[in-house]
Amino acid sequence: MASVEVTKPARSWTRLDGVDLLRGLAIFFVLMNHVNMRLIGAEVPYTHGMPAQLEYSLVWNGQFGVQIFFAVSGFLITSTTLRRWGSISQVNIREFYQLRFARIAPLLLLLLAILSGLHLAHVEGFVVSQKTGGLGRALLAALTFHINLLEARRDYLPAGWDILWSLSVEEMFYLFFPLACRLFRRSRFLLIPLLMFVVLGPFARSRAFNHNPVWREYSYLGGMDAIALGCLTALFVARRSLSRAMLWTVGSLGTALLVFSLGFSIRAYIWGLGRNGLNMTILAVGACMVIAVVAQTQWQAPRVLKPLLKIGQRSYEIYLTHIFIVLGLFDLFIAANKPMRAVPVLFILVILLAGVLGELVARGYSEPSNRWLRKRWGDGPKRLGSVIESGESSHR
Numbered sequence: 001m002a003s004v005e006v007t008k009p010a011r012s013w014t015r016l017d018g019v020d021l022l023r024g025l026a027i028f029f030v031l032m033n034h035v036n037m038r039l040i041g042a043e044v045p046y047t048h049g050m051p052a053q054l055e056y057s058l059v060w061n062g063q064f065g066v067q068i069f070f071a072v073s074g075f076l077i078t079s080t081t082l083r084r085w086g087s088i089s090q091v092n093i094r095e096f097y098q099l100r101f102a103r104i105a106p107l108l109l110l111l112l113a114i115l116s117g118l119h120l121a122h123v124e125g126f127v128v129s130q131k132t133g134g135l136g137r138a139l140l141a142a143l144t145f146h147i148n149l150l151e152a153r154r155d156y157l158p159a160g161w162d163i164l165w166s167l168s169v170e171e172m173f174y175l176f177f178p179l180a181c182r183l184f185r186r187s188r189f190l191l192i193p194l195l196m197f198v199v200l201g202p203f204a205r206s207r208a209f210n211h212n213p214v215w216r217e218y219s220y221l222g223g224m225d226a227i228a229l230g231c232l233t234a235l236f237v238a239r240r241s242l243s244r245a246m247l248w249t250v251g252s253l254g255t256a257l258l259v260f261s262l263g264f265s266i267r268a269y270i271w272g273l274g275r276n277g278l279n280m281t282i283l284a285v286g287a288c289m290v291i292a293v294v295a296q297t298q299w300q301a302p303r304v305l306k307p308l309l310k311i312g313q314r315s316y317e318i319y320l321t322h323i324f325i326v327l328g329l330f331d332l333f334i335a336a337n338k339p340m341r342a343v344p345v346l347f348i349l350v351i352l353l354a355g356v357l358g359e360l361v362a363r364g365y366s367e368p369s370n371r372w373l374r375k376r377w378g379d380g381p382k383r384l385g386s387v388i389e390s391g392e393s394s395h396r
Contacts, residue, residue, distance in 0.1 A: 017301040017309060018294025022072055022287055024312030026065035028351065029262075031322055033062025034159070035350050038330045039343065046343045053266050061262055063217055066166050067226050067280050069315070071287040073170055074230020077177065079295075082238050088181040088190060096178040098377050103316075104171065106369035107361065108164075111320050112142055115160045125327055126158050145171045148218035156214070159323045166319075169223035177231075187235050194228040198281070201225025205277025222277070226284035233288040237295045247293050254289025257282055311355045317366055318358035325354045 036059035039046055047055045080099075085091045118126035119135050128138045132154045138161050141150040147157065148165040156162055184190040203209045204221035216222065242250065261268065261283035273279040293299070301309050311318060333339075333346050 015313065016291075016294055016298070018299050019072055019076070019291060020309050020312035021301055021305060022068055022290065022312065023315040024308035024310070026068040026072075027311055027315045027318050027322075028308070029061040029065030030319065031326070031351055031354055032059045032347065033065070034323065034326050035330070035347055036060065038326065039346075042330075042334060042338060044338055044340070044343065046340060053264065056265050057263050061265070064262060064265075064280070064283055067223070067283050068287050069166065069319075070170065070223050070226035071230040071233075071284045072291065074173075074227035074232075075234045075288065075291050075295075076230070077174060078231040078234035079238070081178075081181065082234065088187060089185040091178045091181045093178045093182065095377075095379075096174075099374070099379075100171070100174055102370045102373035102377075104167070106373070107317065107320055107366045108142075108167070110365065111160070112139060115158075118160075126160055128157060128161065129155075131155055132157055141168075145169075145175070148215075148220070152212055152215040152218055159327065163319065163323060165218045166223065169218075169220050170227065172220055173224050173227050187239075190235075191232070194232050197221065197224045197228035198232075199225075201228075202277035202281050205280055207275050216277075222280070225281060226287075229284045229288045230291070233292050233295075237292050242292075242296060247297060250289050251293035254286045254293065257286025258290065261286060307355075311351075311358070314355065314358035314362050317361045318354050321357050321361055322350070322354040325357055326350055329353070 047059070081088060081091050081096070084095075115126060116135060116139065119128055128135050132138065132150065133141075137150065138147075138157055141147045142161065142164050145168040147161065148168045151157055151162065151165060180190060180193055184193070200221045201224065204219045204225075205216050207216070210216045210219065210222075261279060265274070265279065268274055268279045268282075273282065329346055329349055333342060336342065
């Protein structure tokens, strides 16, 4: 694949409904999984009598949701890089880091400040134990993107900190991404390290090669294969236009892989795909195939999917803040003596209120901070590839 040159790059992005829907689906699974974990810990037998596969598809797909996030993230970052600088060889490393900081840092730093305050106030559920190194060690891990490594070596952190494991994987990848772009210079050379990540991912998740159960889920290589697949998808989409028949074929196959991964996970595990780490690879490939199709067709979501579309647009804000909604509503559920009939209400309220909180945080803090930082660094609406005036709000 030759180096991609964009002859007339647009000055702004429009959102891709298909990509936002994938993110909406991903955050839905994360929310369902985190509520489920609290219910399981409180020994609430709410899944009694439910078919096993339905249970797994609804409330145990959180890790799959994060894998979809990774694939989407790789696609968006690489697409942004190509449209902003024209080719991977022209990426401005300093500006790349500034853009990542402007998008990720404001909300992350605010979250860390809140979590630190709750720890110091000894609020139950937010205190970092000395076993894991205490508050200082958790802050260091969060700021240097190795929360995942800390948890694999010592133990799980409180839920508000634990969710940052995925950010550790993602940002460690992007720490080296622009350097790799400048080093390899041409897309066909960049394929080499990206394909290496794809190959190594299943091994990192495999029981045979990784005996640490936490590290199987949280390892760098175990998540970077999906990011790499997203990068490869962006490079492909920028280079080639698929025929209508090929778009239909790729879209159908990608959808089938997603349905299989999310709806038939038990069967996949029986076939050995889970033990060998290949189930996550199949999911990421399916997601990337769908991404490629929606990117080339500019597919528009029907109105009935707008709620899912909206939470996908706020996925970063929802992901970093949803744990406060989950824990707060769960405490109310426990205080009400764990009424079984209230379990569906608990799930629904978590999704609705997490979405509302994410929207408020985005509008009132993270988006204004993002715009302010970018403008401070000279990234205004007249700048090539600027996203400030386009309504695009997340490169996650």
